[in-house]
Amino acid sequence: xxxxxxxxxxxxxxxxxxxxxxxxxxxxxxxLLGGSLVALYAVATPFVAPALRKVCLPFVPATTAQVxxxxxxxxxxxxxxxxxxxxxxxxxxxxxxxGFKASGFELTPGWCGYSRYKAFREGVHRSTxxxxxxxxKVSFAQYSxxxxxxxxxxxxQLEVKLASELPSTAKVVACRFPFPTWVPECTAGEGxxxxxxxxxxxFKTHLQNGMTRETTPEPKDKPDSPHKCNSYLVExxxxxxxxxxxxxxxxxxxxxxxxxxx
Numbered sequence: 001x002x003x004x005x006x007x008x009x010x011x012x013x014x015x016x017x018x019x020x021x022x023x024x025x026x027x028x029x030x031x032l033l034g035g036s037l038v039a040l041y042a043v044a045t046p047f048v049a050p051a052l053r054k055v056c057l058p059f060v061p062a063t064t065a066q067v068x069x070x071x072x073x074x075x076x077x078x079x080x081x082x083x084x085x086x087x088x089x090x091x092x093x094x095x096x097x098x099g100f101k102a103s104g105f106e107l108t109p110g111w112c113g114y115s116r117y118k119a120f121r122e123g124v125h126r127s128t129x130x131x132x133x134x135x136x137k138v139s140f141a142q143y144s145x146x147x148x149x150x151x152x153x154x155x156x157q158l159e160v161k162l163a164s165e166l167p168s169t170a171k172v173v174a175c176r177f178p179f180p181t182w183v184p185e186c187t188a189g190e191g192x193x194x195x196x197x198x199x200x201x202x203f204k205t206h207l208q209n210g211m212t213r214e215t216t217p218e219p220k221d222k223p224d225s226p227h228k229c230n231s232y233l234v235e236x237x238x239x240x241x242x243x244x245x246x247x248x249x250x251x252x253x254x255x256x257x258x259x260x261x262x
Contacts, residue, residue, distance in 0.1 A: 061087065062149065062175065065193040067094050070147055070173055073188050073197045074100075077171060079144035084135050084158075089115025089128070091147055096124035100145065104130045105138055141165045146172045156180050163200075163207040170200040182206070 062070075067090060074081070074095075083091040086104025088111055095102040096119070106112045112132045119125045131138075135158075140146060144167060150158060159179050162172060174196045178184065182203045184196040 060149070060176075062090055063193055065189060066175055066195065067091060069189040069193060069195045070175065071095065071098055073173060073186065073195060074145055074171065077145055079169075080142060081145040081147065082140060082143040084140075084146065084148045085150070086115060086130065087111055087149070089118055089130060092128050092130070093119050093122050093124055095145075095147075096127040097122070100127070102128050103143075104128070105133050105135055106130060107132065107134060136161070139165055141167065144170045146170060147175065148172065149175045150177055152177055152180075159203070160207070163203050166200050166204070168201050168204055172198040172200070172203075174198070179203075 070091060071094060075098075079100075081092075081095045081100040081102045083089075083095075083102070083104045086092050086106045089104055089106075092102040092104040092115065104112075104115060106115065109132050112130045115128075115130045116125070119128045119130070140162065146162065146166065148158065155174075155177060156179075159182060166172070172179075174184075176192065176194075178196040179198065182198050185199045185202070186197045188195050188197070
């Protein structure tokens, strides 16, 4: 074989090797990208999935001022506390540091796990608990202090749920958005850091009054007393007798007859 042929064979072999290396490199890059996307999806799904629900509690971290306002309006309170939509657990952990037995309900598993880890790091894991649960499937009857970071689309439904479940000694603290029909007993903070405090005795009374109005039929129009009823009947009978007397007088009065007249 001549030197030219050997050179051409070596060039061809080099090209084939280069193509194979490029192909292998493409497969490696594709595999890395695919694996990264899968890992990103696995990590992000627990945090993003709740936002796809019809009514959700999107996680927006509470500011330091909001946490302080919540603790200030509850400073004289005792009993168990629950944070509905607890997010990263900062309200629950802060309440536990102030002596509350505090629980958080969160739909996102990732945030719930992070809250447990954070509570352990802060040394309050024995007085806190975090639950992965839908708030509409949980009863809050055992809690006397309720904190809620809600959204307007759910507040009217949450009014009915809390009014029917909470004890009359409970207090409800709403952050960012107030309840639509409840009247707060006080507020704390300004702007986005405002919190509204509601007393269970007040809104439970309103709920009971509303149910009474719905179930009690409207009274029909009727006289106010038996005496008025009797007077009404006597008056009607008197008018009827006068009517028949007039008819009788008209037909039998000789002056109204035309027979034999001049």
